[in-house]
Amino acid sequence: IIIIQLLKHANLINLIEVFRRKRKLHLVFEYCELTVLDILEKYPKGVPDNLTKKIIWQTINAINFCHQHNCIHRDVKPENILLTKDCVVKLCDFGFARTLNPGENYTDYVATRWYRAPELLVGDTQYGPAVDVWAIGCVTAELQRGEALWPGKSDVDQLYLIRKTVGDLMPRHMTVFKTNEFFAGVTLPEPETHEPLESKIPKQIEESGMDFLRKCLDKDPQKRPICDLLLRHPYFINVKIPEIESTAEDTNHTKFRQRSKYGQSILPTLTSKSGTPDIRSVQLHSRTVNNNNNNINRNIGPIHQNSLDRNDNYGLIRTTRFEHLPNI
Template sequence: MQFGGGLGLVLALRLSISQKVEKLQQLKHPNLVNLIEVFRRKKKMHLVFEYCDHTLLNELERNPNGVADGVIKSVLWQTLQALNFCHKHNCIHRDVKPENILITKQGIIKICDFGFARILIPGDAYTDYVATRWYRAPELLVGDTKYGSSVDIWAIGCVFAELLTGQPLWPGKSDVDQLYLIIRTLGKLIPRHQSIFKSNQFFHGISIPEPEDRETLEEKFSNVHPVVLDFMKGCLKMNPDDRLTCAQLLESSYFDSFQEDQMKRKARNEGRNRRRQQNQLLPLIPGSHISPTPDGRKQVLPLKFDHLPNI
């Protein structure tokens, strides 16, 4: 539910998922949307989330040719920080997409919509139909129920590509079409996923068309810096085990300039705070009406003549 064009969410949920709500309350991070209040009404549980100004989808709509490099790095850095935190707590989001990445007026990223989120339990089988199709990893598309946090990494790669160009990387019209577009770029499915696809009753009698020609990521993004392409390729591996982790992506040289800017900004802010504190400690000169100026410089008072000499 939207309030005043922003995103202060109130979700009505069945009481049977109260355990998931409890887990959500435990996931506290600056880049995860904050759960403010939980209350019950008419046998339903209502969740009230913090207000955020807009979504990453709004940013893409305003920038149809791609988002500015500095904004992309800030979005990815903060989103990866949030997902890294979730993965460390054995939680996968499973529906990372521009619509679920909120942005505050201060430019702080907040991941929302944990409706598909799942706690990882070794050996468990999970629901295969999760995540919006365009950001869905191959293992989810074929119906594999044994997957992990790497599905979120795949989604990050798709979001990254979309931020660069302003257009979805693989805008499939169906699950089979989505697989076709992915295969056209990255090549064949791994043997396990081929086997699962063939045995999935949902795809009975259906086969994935063989692409007549390929368009690799290198060809799709021929104008980007090699570091950018390496980052993307680290996310978009057919084999989930080959994808980089959030921690590894955060160590990528892609973020070097961003981290330098962050350190400079932090140093400037700390310098301002020190000067502000020093100015507050400066005493008023006895018998004087002159108080310290905010920047510590001498205050120059305008001259006042009580009497002008006769000429």
């Protein structure tokens, strides 16, 4: 709650109200018509390129704002990228989000498996904003393909699929894997074939789109570009971004507060700033977090086949409302 309250941006979901009723906290967010998963369900063979660019650019814009404020999201995936009827992206679900503070302990078991960077999969405790950049690459490829790029059934299977495309892991990551107590006695299977990234992406995707993917999906987190650079990548030249309204509270939100009778309000009146913040020239990927706690309970069993939500631990029953899909 604290993070989403502090991070106010036009491409981040706006927290309107928090109140307590019958010993339960209730969070009220702005309404969005659909998610990127709905878009994928409409276009099973791949989302039109101009719509993909609109979605990804705004998602990067949201994550860039988080990174500038020393926060990593750590769970970027289609279900967490909401869309309004005007095709404005609203990044949501900050349950895994954390601020980067020297000396604090952080778990490496974050992010949904299909979008998890290699450093997280092997259990590396030295990671930073680059894990979000990897997830951006995975979501972009999924939009282009119409299906997940690497739909692993376990952490080991996920690493196997990634290695089939990007090659051997970084020496540091292999060392972390071999010394991770959780993987004791486990050997990474060697890929029998090589599937280059180009073979997994539709041929009609322009070269700038392939270059964008290669940069985001670099196995070396230090080589993945910061979001500020990704926003200016040639892939997004001539892309038309929807006009973004102010995220400040409007009259309706104010009236909602005034007539709320559900209990004590937890938040003060929210003040917001619209638009994109000034870009800092500091590269954040060198910042890392440390976690010395290896007693982490993981679930690397098969993904529930009937779940439309790609989360490892639970499924969601969803109803797609195609009448709300944005016009291209």
